[in-house]
Amino acid sequence: MATFGSRQNLFNRVWDEHTVRILPSGQTQLFIGWHLIHEVTSPQAFQMLRDRGLTVMYPERTLASVDHIIPTLNQARPFADGLAEQMMTAIERNCREFGIKLLNLDDEHQGIVHVAGPELGITQPGITLACGDSHTSTHGAFGCIAFGIGTSQVADVFASQTMAIGRPKVRRVEVSGRLSHGVYAKDATLHVIRKLGVEGGVGYAYEYAGDVFDRMNMEERMTVCNMSIEGGARCGYINPDQTTVDYLRDRPFSPKGQAFDRAAQWWLSRASGPNADFDDRVAFDGGEIEPTVTWGINPAQSVGVNEQIPSAGSYPAHKQGELREALAFMDFRENQPIKGTKIDVAFIGSCTNSRISDLREAAKVAKGHHVAKNVRALVVPGSQQVLAQAEKEGLHEIFKSAGFEWRAAGCSMCLAMNPDKLVGREICASSSNRNFKGRQGSPTGRTLLMSPAMVAAAAINGVVSDVREML
Amino acid sequence: MQTIESITARAIPLPLDDIDTDRIIPARYLRCVTFEGLGEHAFEDDRQQNAEHPFNQPQFQGAGILLAGRNFGCGSSREHAPQSLMRWGVKAIVGESFAEIFFGNCTANGIPCVCADPEALRQLGAAVTAAPKTELTVNLVNKTVTCGTRSFPISMQEGARQSLVTGNWDFLGQLVEVASQTREVAQRLPYMNSFA
Numbered sequence: 001m002a003t004f005g006s007r008q009n010l011f012n013r014v015w016d017e018h019t020v021r022i023l024p025s026g027q028t029q030l031f032i033g034w035h036l037i038h039e040v041t042s043p044q045a046f047q048m049l050r051d052r053g054l055t056v057m058y059p060e061r062t063l064a065s066v067d068h069i070i071p072t073l074n075q076a077r078p079f080a081d082g083l084a085e086q087m088m089t090a091i092e093r094n095c096r097e098f099g100i101k102l103l104n105l106d107d108e109h110q111g112i113v114h115v116a117g118p119e120l121g122i123t124q125p126g127i128t129l130a131c132g133d134s135h136t137s138t139h140g141a142f143g144c145i146a147f148g149i150g151t152s153q154v155a156d157v158f159a160s161q162t163m164a165i166g167r168p169k170v171r172r173v174e175v176s177g178r179l180s181h182g183v184y185a186k187d188a189t190l191h192v193i194r195k196l197g198v199e200g201g202v203g204y205a206y207e208y209a210g211d212v213f214d215r216m217n218m219e220e221r222m223t224v225c226n227m228s229i230e231g232g233a234r235c236g237y238i239n240p241d242q243t244t245v246d247y248l249r250d251r252p253f254s255p256k257g258q259a260f261d262r263a264a265q266w267w268l269s270r271a272s273g274p275n276a277d278f279d280d281r282v283a284f285d286g287g288e289i290e291p292t293v294t295w296g297i298n299p300a301q302s303v304g305v306n307e308q309i310p311s312a313g314s315y316p317a318h319k320q321g322e323l324r325e326a327l328a329f330m331d332f333r334e335n336q337p338i339k340g341t342k343i344d345v346a347f348i349g350s351c352t353n354s355r356i357s358d359l360r361e362a363a364k365v366a367k368g369h370h371v372a373k374n375v376r377a378l379v380v381p382g383s384q385q386v387l388a389q390a391e392k393e394g395l396h397e398i399f400k401s402a403g404f405e406w407r408a409a410g411c412s413m414c415l416a417m418n419p420d421k422l423v424g425r426e427i428c429a430s431s432s433n434r435n436f437k438g439r440q441g442s443p444t445g446r447t448l449l450m451s452p453a454m455v456a457a458a459a460i461n462g463v464v465s466d467v468r469e470m471l
Numbered sequence: 472m473q474t475i476e477s478i479t480a481r482a483i484p485l486p487l488d489d490i491d492t493d494r495i496i497p498a499r500y501l502r503c504v505t506f507e508g509l510g511e512h513a514f515e516d517d518r519q520q521n522a523e524h525p526f527n528q529p530q531f532q533g534a535g536i537l538l539a540g541r542n543f544g545c546g547s548s549r550e551h552a553p554q555s556l557m558r559w560g561v562k563a564i565v566g567e568s569f570a571e572i573f574f575g576n577c578t579a580n581g582i583p584c585v586c587a588d589p590e591a592l593r594q595l596g597a598a599v600t601a602a603p604k605t606e607l608t609v610n611l612v613n614k615t616v617t618c619g620t621r622s623f624p625i626s627m628q629e630g631a632r633q634s635l636v637t638g639n640w641d642f643l644g645q646l647v648e649v650a651s652q653t654r655e656v657a658q659r660l661p662y663m664n665s666f667a
Contacts, residue, residue: 025630031656043504083502134548150550150576160646199542259666415498436493443516
């Protein structure tokens with residue numbers, strides 16, 4: 001067991017414990033404790049196994065869910081979209097053939113893979129986890145080292161339960177103090193990305209530390225770690241503490257009885273101690289963070305809700321072209337306030353912000369109000385468990401009577417691989433993670449990222465609003 | 472596996488920063504179970520919105536070296552992105568910097584992503600814009616990109632460079648070689664034994 005005084009941080013401790021060998025290239029062959037898969041990035045990987053006559057080495061450490069292409073209105077099979085149906089059929093057949101458990105639509109645990117995995121207790125401190133999806137960084141909330149990987153690497157993990165990867169450096173991102181009322185985990189992570197940039201994290205794993213993260217519940221921590229990839233980091237994590245242990249108690253995949261106590265002790269012993277070394281450190285004051293909204297075409301192009309969209313001149317020379325491209329695409333002017341921007345669509349969902357606490361915060365704002373005329377608003381729970389819990393609490397009735405559509409679980413309009421899409425130049429207030437050009441299904445559609453409570457506020461007012469005025 | 476030491480081809484300049492993989496291949500084209508046919512959709516939406524997009528220009532058709540900007544390939548981990556570029560004809564990418572998952576996906580497909588400084592990229596871009604038939608050579612052994620008589624240094628993460636030049640970029644083959652060692656690591660991890 002690691003000692004409290006150790007200078008080794010959690011990342012390096014977990015990395016060393018999972019190292020199988022150093023490959024001839026100098027990269028590490030790293031053992032992967034859990035492998036999550038979904039229907040979009042796995043079919044070609046299964047085919048790679050077939051082509052080489054290989055099998056899945058640890059099918060019992062592999063779990064599949066269906067999320068990206070799932071229709072949220074009519075889920076009758078075959079799906080109306082023949083291509084989506086083909087992908088469903090492929091993952092069903094592949095999981096049967098290779099002996100992998102699939103959370104299919106008829107499973108009460110089906111959902112977005114980064115929502116379902118933690119709910120099941122699969123994501124635990126001190127483990128390594130991989131998934132063919134960049135938002136795998138979400139699982140770092142538990143002090144798990146979690147990597148998003150491509151399809152070739154999905155095949156690697158299938159066949160060997162390992163992957164080849166260069167060791168990143170570790171940056172401690174400290175946010176001290178306290179977030180103000182009406183400022184959420186999403187605002188904290190958008191603020192960090194705004195300050196460090198979309199490529200600021202390249203070459204690094206992020207350790208998020210400080211009072212702000214210590215006080216967060218596990219769902220808020222998942223929101224923060226989820227967005228690590230948007231800041232360019234290879235992964236992000238938060239040290240396990242009592243909040244982590246309490247969350248994991250009584251989950252289907254959590255150890256039971258005395259084994260749980262042994263697990264809890266081991267989990268807590270993974271955390272970076274107070275004397276841990278880091279390759280880099282940055283610090284922010286949580287009290288300075290405002291509700292944050294993106295105005296551009298990458299997640300670092302954001303401002304506080306009461307700020308103006310920046311002028312090109314305020315950016316360094318090499319960034320000015322990109323800034324002008326963003327302004328032109330969004331059809332915004334320099335120095336225009338973001339508050340008051342008219343929206344057409346409001347989307348509450350995605351692996352960033354579709355958990356029960358997200359829906360509770362959004363429902364608080366929506367309660368007793370109605371979605372503005374000409375705004376199409378939808379709430380898409382991240383999993384069937386979230387959906388069931390929300391219905392138990394009556395949140396769906398609050399949303400429905402406020403004029404939101406209440407949908408079935410999936411990725412939905414975060415990337416619009418299912419029928420939920422923007423149309424034409426629509427502007428969407430979205431609790432998702434990417435405002436890239438065309439991300440939400442219309443090549444010319446526009447996305448403003450914000451917290452779920454801010455999306456609810458925008459839906460009701462029909463314009464980007466400061467949610468603090470409605471709380 | 473094939474060793475990849477140098478690539479000589481005509482080049483296509485795309486001097487933009489933070490090009491994400493949604494732009495390289497929009498998500499609607501991920502509704503597929505093979506990577507076939509992705510080449511024709513590379514940069515589809517950007518091309519639709521901008522007739523002047525380099526991928527639309529006849530003089531750059533058949534190019535094999537993509538000249539990119541900073542943080543190329545950020546965002547989604549979709550391997551469909553390098554697959555679509557590869558099927559369009561890209562064999563190597565020279566950029567200021569690359570997002571890491573994209574970089575790894577390219578390496579796994581034998582596409583070197585090498586870094587050059589902004590001034591080198593500016594000069595290379597100007598050269599191929601003025602004379603699109605110009606061939607560039609990306610040499611991973613002596614770590615240069617050359618254009619006629621001009622030569623610029625390039626850098627690449629050493630592990631990836633080694634694996635390409637020695638023909639060891641089939642990671643799957645190497646990783647499955649040591650299954651017993653992998654099982655030993657698994658057995659030492661308490662969570663792999665349910666904390667018994």
